[in-house]
Amino acid sequence: MLCKAHPRAKSSNLAFHGLTALAVLIILAFLGILLGHVLAHGSGRISVEFLTASPTGGMTAGGIFPAIYGTALLTILMTIAVTPVGVATAIYLSEYASKSSRLAQFVRAAVNNLAGVPSVVFGLFGLGFFILFLGGAMDRAIGAETPIWGRPSILWAALTLSVLTLPVVIVTAEEAMKTVPRELREASHGLGATRFQTVLHVVLPGARAGILTGLILAISRGAGEVAPILFTGAANFLPRLPTDPRDMFMHLGYHVYALATQSPNVDAARPVLFGTVLVLLTLTFALNFVAILIRSRLRAGGNR
Amino acid sequence: MTEPSHAVPPISPEPAHSRDKMRCASVSVYYGSKQAIKSVSIGLPEHSVTAFIGPSGCGKSTLLRALNRMHDTVEHARVEGKVWLEDTDVYAPETDPVDVRRRVGMVFQKSNPFPKSIFENVAFGLRLAGNRDKALLAERVESCLRSAALWEEVKDRLDSSALGLSGGQQQRLCIARALAVQPEVILMDEPASALDPIATASIEQLVVELKRDYTIVIVTHSMQQARRVSDNTAFFYLGDLVEFGPTQQIFEAPKEKRTEDYILGRFG
Numbered sequence: 001m002l003c004k005a006h007p008r009a010k011s012s013n014l015a016f017h018g019l020t021a022l023a024v025l026i027i028l029a030f031l032g033i034l035l036g037h038v039l040a041h042g043s044g045r046i047s048v049e050f051l052t053a054s055p056t057g058g059m060t061a062g063g064i065f066p067a068i069y070g071t072a073l074l075t076i077l078m079t080i081a082v083t084p085v086g087v088a089t090a091i092y093l094s095e096y097a098s099k100s101s102r103l104a105q106f107v108r109a110a111v112n113n114l115a116g117v118p119s120v121v122f123g124l125f126g127l128g129f130f131i132l133f134l135g136g137a138m139d140r141a142i143g144a145e146t147p148i149w150g151r152p153s154i155l156w157a158a159l160t161l162s163v164l165t166l167p168v169v170i171v172t173a174e175e176a177m178k179t180v181p182r183e184l185r186e187a188s189h190g191l192g193a194t195r196f197q198t199v200l201h202v203v204l205p206g207a208r209a210g211i212l213t214g215l216i217l218a219i220s221r222g223a224g225e226v227a228p229i230l231f232t233g234a235a236n237f238l239p240r241l242p243t244d245p246r247d248m249f250m251h252l253g254y255h256v257y258a259l260a261t262q263s264p265n266v267d268a269a270r271p272v273l274f275g276t277v278l279v280l281l282t283l284t285f286a287l288n289f290v291a292i293l294i295r296s297r298l299r300a301g302g303n304r
Numbered sequence: 305m306t307e308p309s310h311a312v313p314p315i316s317p318e319p320a321h322s323r324d325k326m327r328c329a330s331v332s333v334y335y336g337s338k339q340a341i342k343s344v345s346i347g348l349p350e351h352s353v354t355a356f357i358g359p360s361g362c363g364k365s366t367l368l369r370a371l372n373r374m375h376d377t378v379e380h381a382r383v384e385g386k387v388w389l390e391d392t393d394v395y396a397p398e399t400d401p402v403d404v405r406r407r408v409g410m411v412f413q414k415s416n417p418f419p420k421s422i423f424e425n426v427a428f429g430l431r432l433a434g435n436r437d438k439a440l441l442a443e444r445v446e447s448c449l450r451s452a453a454l455w456e457e458v459k460d461r462l463d464s465s466a467l468g469l470s471g472g473q474q475q476r477l478c479i480a481r482a483l484a485v486q487p488e489v490i491l492m493d494e495p496a497s498a499l500d501p502i503a504t505a506s507i508e509q510l511v512v513e514l515k516r517d518y519t520i521v522i523v524t525h526s527m528q529q530a531r532r533v534s535d536n537t538a539f540f541y542l543g544d545l546v547e548f549g550p551t552q553q554i555f556e557a558p559k560e561k562r563t564e565d566y567i568l569g570r571f572g
Contacts, residue, residue: 098379099379100379181416183412183414183416184416184418184419185377186374186377186410186412186416187412187416187417187418187478187481188418188428189374189377189405190372190374190405190409190410190412190482191405191406191409191428191429191432191481191482191485192402192403192405192406192429192432192433192485193402193429193432194402197432201428201431201432202418205419205420206419
């Protein structure tokens with residue numbers, strides 16, 4: 001016998017459908033308002049000069065090139081630091097640790113907890129550990145009178161950010177390695193490969209796209225974070241570009257914060273503010289887009 | 305060829321008999337606390353095909369994988385007893401499992417080519433061993449593909465992905481890949497179970513040809529296949545080696561009732 005849906009079940013189904021659609025609409029509306037506002041106020045400010053010149057006139061005129069440069073350099077240094085540590089940890093968890101290993105479970109729990117730590121705590125950690133403890137010890141070792149290493153710099157800021165983004169890299173890299181079929185590992189072992197050779201020639205190439213996606217997500221997260229670099233190296237206003245790892249630097253996210261709260265003339269700085277936000281958002285979206293592109297290529301079977 | 309006649313070969317912790325390439329002495333395999341192979345002793349004659357038959361879960365694949373220490377990579381798997389590869393004690397502490405696997409190659413049930421080019425698949429084991437001579441690599445890849453009866457089909461597209469090959473071609477590529485490291489023994493774990501009859505026939509023909517140069521052990525679900533390709537057959541049931549002897553004798557005059565019942569299709 002056929003069961004017909006009760007009329008009330010039908011209407012509540014419809015209502016639920018409507019509610020979920022409404023939730024989606026609310027999210028889209030917020031995103032639309034945010035982007036529209038930034039675009040409307042910021043796009044007029046974007047010009048070649050804005051992207052290539054230093055700020056002038058109490059940060060109300062000129063460009064934001066030092067902040068773009070600083071953000072890029074910071075992100076590159078962070079990537080150099082986070083990639084080997086993150087990928088090596090993922091290799092350990094996925095390929096070497098046994099499933100019941102206490103250490104591996106402990107590391108996984110630590111990584112998950114690390115991901116939940118508020119980013120400002122990372123900033124304080126960077127100040128305490130990298131600058132005061134590590135930098136201070138280096139200064140004492142070389143007998144420096146004034147702090148050379150023991151002060152905020154792009155190096156310490158990059159290392160602080162790399163600790164912040166480590167969980168993203170570890171988790172995505174481990175997931176990517178887990179998707180490499182067991183049969184391929186067996187084939188490699190069956191041909192007389194050592195575990196290390198199997199990781200190098202089978203697991204890493206198979207997980208390459210996934211690892212890259214994780215790295216890009218980490219970069220796009222790291223590039224936008226302000227709190228961790230607040231105490232560890234970002235400068236309020238520093239038109240000179242950093243040339244040494246011990247230099248301080250300007251940063252897009254921090255520049256937004258500085259313009260909004262510390263500008264002598266907040267109203268005059270507003271167009272620059274919106275322009276800076278637009279550049280920062282574009283950068284982050286572009287990185288996310290690249291990550292999505294890589295992932296969809298991977299799904300399409302482009303994992304050659 | 306040779307005729308290992310006794311149903312249960314004598315248990316001796318000694319190196320392989322001169323005509324046996326490999327020998328198991330009281331080998332037991334455990335997965336955790338479950339015993340999958342119960343004290344099996346068997347000799348595998350050189351330059352011949354030995355078939356392991358038996359119903360699913362009888363332990364035939366488990367024993368096969370014990371022969372080249374593939375259980376090392378599986379957690380909770382434990383092997384007891386002695387496995388001899390000529391006069392090498394396969395499980396001795398000083399024996400490197402990597403060396404064992406170079407001498408005892410493996411072809412798996414599911415063809416598992418690497419997501420690399422056809423050429424790179426065959427060259428994989430050679431490159432691992434540090435072979436960089438391009439001319440030598442090309443020569444070995446060709447000869448292995450010829451041995452695996454695949455050369456004529458792929459010679460014009462060595463650089464295209466191995467994943468573009470048909471199932472039967474992929475399995476022959478896996479055989480070529482195993483041949484490239486010049487093993488002495490090749491273990492085949494149901495190599496044709498996922499293939500259509502034509503691809504199966506070409507694999508079977510290949511197995512028979514390869515025994516000239518290699519010692520082959522093949523696990524199979526198909527009794528017809530065991531009968532067609534093997535010189536000796538071992539029948540396993542519930543982790544025990546029930547009967548081992550020349551294939552013809554096993555199929556035409558089995559000594560054990562359980563062997564006869566299985567061969568006549570009364571169970572399994």
